[in-house]
Amino acid sequence: MPPITTPQKHRKPNHSGDLLRSPANVQEDGVQFIPVARTPGLPAPEQLHHPRFPRQTPAKKADRKRPLILCCAALCFVFAVVLIVVGVVTLVVFLVIKPRNPGSTLPSFLNGDLTFLANFSNPNGKIDVQFEFVGVELYFRNTLIAAQALQPFAQRRGEVRLQSVHMISSEVFLSPERERELQDQVNGNRVVYTIKGTFKVRTSLGLIHITYWLYGLCTVELSRPRAEFLWPKLVEPSGD
Template sequence: MMKQQSLATELPYVSTRKVREQPILRRPHRTNPIVWCGAILCLIFSLLLIFFGVATLIVFLDIKPRIPVFDIPAASLNLIFFDSLECFNGDFTFLTNFSNPNRKIDVRLEHVEIELYFSNSLLATQALMPSTERQGKARTVSVHMISSLVYLPPNLAIELRKQVQSNRVTYNIRGTFRVRANLGLIHYSYWLHGRCQLEMSSPPTGVLLARSCRTKR
């Protein structure tokens, strides 16, 4: 009799435990439409980015763009004068030549700065107006640089005097240009650096004897 009572008391307990262990079913959570829109927009943007990247690569391989070339075909050294041992005065005129070797691309020089050096000492600087260089065309610009009471270290002042006496003066021209190129709807910009070393005869009738120019990015 006691066994039957204990069995009767245990059965409801087992049944209740089984009921509690049954999983509770929940309604599936629906994704927010905003999340779907964001994912679709990201996919479209990625596809457009890949498309324009491939198109740009094809255009570059077909056109093979080249950088503009900076050169100085002529120059005139008019004056070199020292007020004192280290105070330099000078008058120098030269022609700059900008040529666009590309046959299918126009380029625009948006920022042009020209600097005149003796050795590593700056003698004068000048900014030029922006200009557009057409396909396969070249343009020359006259640049007149005047130096007034420019300080030169004693060793460079002595060296410049020696060069004037030997009738062979070496000047350096440095040009910095910001170039903008147009490939239809594609536009890109980059910086160019032109370097020219000029050998001049002595003033007041100094003429260009030799030059070495290069242009690099």
């Protein structure tokens, strides 16, 4: 009796290459193969996670981010260049100009403002006087610090006249010794000034006219501005 043979199934070859069998559904016998669609140009399903075929990312996202990255890089470059230029300019200016810290000193010059009333009187009962020249000088320790000339005026017999005298000292140089004395007197709340007056007087008695010079000397002591006390001393007139 001849041996019994099992007929083998013949598989129809896939000539088009568009259908593949999935490895998970492959069996040797008695199993129907499930066709899987394959797109031309793409790897097979079993090759999607293969090391030789990495996942592909869309190129459009990279193309969109590239201009933004280039813009940020350009801004950073420009900012760095500006910082470098500013630093170099600052260094050059500092080396050329060589700035120094400002300082303050007390100069040996006096600026002052003194106003007082001068009393001019004519005690003669029968003689009129004419002040043709009136000059007033202000001294501190024999140092002239201000001078003022007054307008000529006349006084009748027995007349009394009050004249305002405004003395201004502008950048008067004081020696170191005089400067120390003035500072000590200011700290002691009593500053001593000397006022000298020079007067050219003309008297008239009828047809007789006499002209002569008078000199006055007065010492004045001043306290602080909050009190503003004047301590006048005796005026010592002298004449030629």
